[in-house]
Amino acid sequence: MQVIQGRHFILAFMKNGQPVPVCYATDFTIQMQRDVKERSGPQGKDRDYIPAYKGYTITVSGVVSYIDGYSFIDLEDAFNSGVRLDWRGRDKDNGGVVHGGTVILTNLAWASPVRGDFSFESSAIGCGPKTRELLPTVSTVYLADENRIRLVGCPNPYPVSLFWYNGNTDTIGAFIGIALNADDVISQYNNYLGNDYYTITIGITGCDFNLLSEWNAPFIPTVIFAEAAPSLGLWTGEDDEGISNDQVNDNLISPGYA
Amino acid sequence: MATYFNRFFIEFEDSHYVNPIMYRIDIMDSEGGTPTNPIQLQASGTPLITTIVTENESKDAAIIGSEITISYLYTGDPNEPLPVLFFDTNERRFRVEIRKDGVLDNVYYLKPDFSSYPYLAAPFDVQLKAVDGLSYAKSVLFNVYGDDQLLKYDKISWYEAIMTRALLLIVDADTKINVLNSLYPTNIATGVKLLFGCFIHTDIVYDFVTGAQKVRDVLFMFAKALYARIFIEHNQIWFIRSQDLTFPTFTVEQYISSTVVNDVPMPDMIRTIGPSSAYDGEPVGMDGEVSVQPAIKEAEYEVTYKGINLLSNFDWSIFDGTDFANWVRKDALPTGIGIVVSRTGTGTIADPYMLYIPFDQPPSGLKYLQQIVSSITGAGGIFEISFQYEIFNCKSFALFVRAGNVLTPDQRFVLDSSGAWIFDGGETATLGIAKAGKKTKGSFTFKSFPLPTSFPDGSTVPSVADVELSIFQPREETTDDGPGPAYIKIGRIKIGGITASAIGRRLIIKNGADFSQVKDSEEFTFIDTGENGLSNTIFTGASLLPVDDWDSAKTAVEPGDIEQHMAKAVIDQYRKSPYTFEGTIYSNSLSYFNLLEFLHLPGRRFMQLTRTVDHQQCEIKTLAAEVLEEGAAIVNYEEFDIDEEKD
Numbered sequence: 001m002q003v004i005q006g007r008h009f010i011l012a013f014m015k016n017g018q019p020v021p022v023c024y025a026t027d028f029t030i031q032m033q034r035d036v037k038e039r040s041g042p043q044g045k046d047r048d049y050i051p052a053y054k055g056y057t058i059t060v061s062g063v064v065s066y067i068d069g070y071s072f073i074d075l076e077d078a079f080n081s082g083v084r085l086d087w088r089g090r091d092k093d094n095g096g097v098v099h100g101g102t103v104i105l106t107n108l109a110w111a112s113p114v115r116g117d118f119s120f121e122s123s124a125i126g127c128g129p130k131t132r133e134l135l136p137t138v139s140t141v142y143l144a145d146e147n148r149i150r151l152v153g154c155p156n157p158y159p160v161s162l163f164w165y166n167g168n169t170d171t172i173g174a175f176i177g178i179a180l181n182a183d184d185v186i187s188q189y190n191n192y193l194g195n196d197y198y199t200i201t202i203g204i205t206g207c208d209f210n211l212l213s214e215w216n217a218p219f220i221p222t223v224i225f226a227e228a229a230p231s232l233g234l235w236t237g238e239d240d241e242g243i244s245n246d247q248v249n250d251n252l253i254s255p256g257y258a
Numbered sequence: 259m260a261t262y263f264n265r266f267f268i269e270f271e272d273s274h275y276v277n278p279i280m281y282r283i284d285i286m287d288s289e290g291g292t293p294t295n296p297i298q299l300q301a302s303g304t305p306l307i308t309t310i311v312t313e314n315e316s317k318d319a320a321i322i323g324s325e326i327t328i329s330y331l332y333t334g335d336p337n338e339p340l341p342v343l344f345f346d347t348n349e350r351r352f353r354v355e356i357r358k359d360g361v362l363d364n365v366y367y368l369k370p371d372f373s374s375y376p377y378l379a380a381p382f383d384v385q386l387k388a389v390d391g392l393s394y395a396k397s398v399l400f401n402v403y404g405d406d407q408l409l410k411y412d413k414i415s416w417y418e419a420i421m422t423r424a425l426l427l428i429v430d431a432d433t434k435i436n437v438l439n440s441l442y443p444t445n446i447a448t449g450v451k452l453l454f455g456c457f458i459h460t461d462i463v464y465d466f467v468t469g470a471q472k473v474r475d476v477l478f479m480f481a482k483a484l485y486a487r488i489f490i491e492h493n494q495i496w497f498i499r500s501q502d503l504t505f506p507t508f509t510v511e512q513y514i515s516s517t518v519v520n521d522v523p524m525p526d527m528i529r530t531i532g533p534s535s536a537y538d539g540e541p542v543g544m545d546g547e548v549s550v551q552p553a554i555k556e557a558e559y560e561v562t563y564k565g566i567n568l569l570s571n572f573d574w575s576i577f578d579g580t581d582f583a584n585w586v587r588k589d590a591l592p593t594g595i596g597i598v599v600s601r602t603g604t605g606t607i608a609d610p611y612m613l614y615i616p617f618d619q620p621p622s623g624l625k626y627l628q629q630i631v632s633s634i635t636g637a638g639g640i641f642e643i644s645f646q647y648e649i650f651n652c653k654s655f656a657l658f659v660r661a662g663n664v665l666t667p668d669q670r671f672v673l674d675s676s677g678a679w680i681f682d683g684g685e686t687a688t689l690g691i692a693k694a695g696k697k698t699k700g701s702f703t704f705k706s707f708p709l710p711t712s713f714p715d716g717s718t719v720p721s722v723a724d725v726e727l728s729i730f731q732p733r734e735e736t737t738d739d740g741p742g743p744a745y746i747k748i749g750r751i752k753i754g755g756i757t758a759s760a761i762g763r764r765l766i767i768k769n770g771a772d773f774s775q776v777k778d779s780e781e782f783t784f785i786d787t788g789e790n791g792l793s794n795t796i797f798t799g800a801s802l803l804p805v806d807d808w809d810s811a812k813t814a815v816e817p818g819d820i821e822q823h824m825a826k827a828v829i830d831q832y833r834k835s836p837y838t839f840e841g842t843i844y845s846n847s848l849s850y851f852n853l854l855e856f857l858h859l860p861g862r863r864f865m866q867l868t869r870t871v872d873h874q875q876c877e878i879k880t881l882a883a884e885v886l887e888e889g890a891a892i893v894n895y896e897e898f899d900i901d902e903e904k905d
């Protein structure tokens with residue numbers, strides 16, 4: 001189970017076209033309401049409803065900062081002008097679920113308790129729909145061994161054995177297949193039956209790939225697990241020497257002589 | 259109709275949870291500068307409400323208008339119209355078009371007198387009210403004139419009377435009328451539809467003293483006669499006879515123009531109301547109530563007969579510079595001294611022709627007359643006279659009316675000022691018309707007693723008697739009205755013959771069931787006397803003869819006169835207390851003409867009487883009454899003559 005901690009949720013208001021985190025906001029709540037109409041008639045005693053309008057309100061509280069991020073000054077200006085504020089809230093820097101919408105500040109309160117921080121509370125009412133975007137996370141990965149060390153031979157360690165992950169963890173798992181080049185890695189990785197969330201594309205070197213992880217991916221991989229000289233052996237880089245990775249059959253063929 | 263250009267619009271989507279509808283409200287202006295791109299106004303919380311406006315909450319309400327309330331948010335933006343723009347205008351300046359999912363649904367006109375905005379700083383909601391054409395029909399006169407601007411005094415088809423000369427003055431020229439009616443004259447030409455095959459005489463919508471009737475009043479005559487309702491919906495006119503709302507399926511006659519009519523099936527006429535989206539509407543809210551309206555025990559109707567003008571050239575339109583066709587002097591020139599006549603006016607609607615008779619010196623008794631030989635009325639008949647006049651610098655003038663065998667001295671009667679007919683003993687009796695103080699314009703209406711049936715010598719007054727109307731030259735020259743000659747002017751003049759010894763008829767219909775409500779007496783217009791000379795008559799067939807009986811294919815309906823069907827309808831629809839449903843229905847697809855059937859009120863069908871629709875909320879607050887079967891009432895029907903009451 002994936003639990004998102006409240007502190008990971010960052011609220012931003014749009015300022016000059018850019019989302020700017022709200023100063024030292026601490027708590028954010030959203031209340032969504034749905035109006036209903038009650039069906040009537042003599043058909044029974046059970047209450048029954050037809051959905052009608054919906055709306056939402058948000059509340060934000062935090063520590064007053066005059067200068068950082070979307071500051072208290074910005075908030076007060078927005079309140080005074082009654083401007084419609086676009087907001088975004090997310091728990092990841094990159095991708096994931098992005099909530100948003102447009103609100104008008106309806107309440108802004110601040111307090112300076114003698115023993116506490118100068119803090120504010122605000123509430124705002126939603127205008128139009130609350131939006132929700134489900135964005136993939138973009139990252140880069142590289143071919144790595146089981147210890148996440150960049151594969152020896154990079155940028156061209158091919159052929160390599162590719163491995164999947166172990167469960168929902170960023171550790172080495174089942175064997176996928178043998179890749180003879182980077183395109184092969186992409187094809188085999190992307191088409192792997194156990195792959196529900198991830199797509200790689202060609203990266204800056206033959207060992208590096210760009211990774212798109214679906215918004216609901218259980219984890220974000222940091223590497224693609226692989227071993228050089230798949231089912232054959234790994235050239236040591238010197239003469240004809242090689243190290244078999246197949247401990248059973250002890251096969252060894254130098255790529256240089258293949 | 260003025261040219262309108264699109265100036266403002268409002269868009270919103272309703273809240274229907276299954277099939278939401280996109281509304282667009284265009285506010286179009288007929289004044290101002292060059293058309294520019296329309297400006298979008300922000301819909302406010304309740305952007306569009308439609309309300310039915312009727313004279314009563316009964317099934318016999320005849321003319322049913324509708325009114326909308328538009329609300330938009332005025333934020334103070336300079337592009338937005340100041341609310342006062344809509345206030346300080348006349349009623350037809352701004353036209354409002356409502357579109358549902360892009361399809362024109364209805365047309366309204368902003369009515370400044372009910373619009374409002376709060377006296378507050380912006381932003382605030384501005385409320386604009388607009389009404390459909392039928393509200394405007396109260397003030398528009400029936401077009402009783404021909405292309406030549408002369409009075410169109412003739413028989414015209416119902417289509418011409420209801421549409422061409424009435425409704426098309428206030429709605430768009432291509433508006434269709436849908437007629438639901440199964441009651442037809444038995445002698446209508448085969449295959450001809452109601453509005454094309456039935457005719458009226460324009461006399462019924464024109465008064466020689468007060469002028470043309472209002473469009474609304476004309477529509478009312480027709481609706482009343484058939485116990486029908488007229489309203490505008492989906493930008494079409496609906497003429498629906500309530501007695502015909504019991505059919506299992508419906509087809510309306512859709513009149514597209516003055517020559518084209520099609521049968522159009524109405525598959526969705528009946529809508530079902532129940533507690534799920536499988537129905538056409540769902541009852542919502544806890545205010546739904548089933549009740550009844552009181553049954554009617556007795557109803558009374560009265561009609562006043564109106565005779566068609568017997569005079570020719572009554573509008574003074576045919577004039578050779580010296581004489582008017584069909585009119586003669588008593589003493590014709592050059593053998594005697596004759597009255598001098600001439601014509602004023604330009605013959606337009608605004609300035610009609612009038613007969614001009616100057617004050618002249620003696621000999622007195624010079625007159626201008628028209629004889630109608632063998633008029634349609636005679637023994638026992640009543641004659642009515644009406645016209646407008648001007649009298650200037652003289653005190654009075656007189657009319658002289660004779661009837662009988664006018665050319666035979668001892669075979670004629672003269673009309674005296676009491677309305678009685680006196681035997682012609684030397685032209686002494688006249689109808690005097692005296693100037694009312696300094697008023698130079700006046701009017702004269704007069705109804706006679708029935709013409710005697712026999713002369714003093716015992717001979718019979720013919721049933722088609724001769725009639726003679728004479729206008730004397732004015733008397734007693736004065737200078738009371740200032741400089742200028744003394745004269746009288748006579749406008750269009752009518753002498754109508756009523757072929758009955760009564761001025762009208764009273765119908766009383768009683769419900770055989772035991773109830774107590776007696777309806778107030780109501781006036782009606784069309785009666786099937788079979789008399790050609792009455793403009794109360796409906797005419798039909800190729801020869802435009804009076805209508806015989808009216809009948810429908812329903813087995814329970816007996817052939818009868820139109821007024822009998824009218825009277826029976828009111829008892830049929832209230833022979834018992836009809837159920838009503840009053841409450842709120844959730845739907846965005848129920849039209850006013852739709853009939854409602856409720857899941858839990860089996861076997862009953864309801865017609866909507868009033869309703870208020872909140873389009874954004876999809877809430878229709880309606881009062882609907884049960885439709886009862888035609889011909890099911892057991893009635894006692896009687897007719898009586900109404901006699902002249904003169905002191």
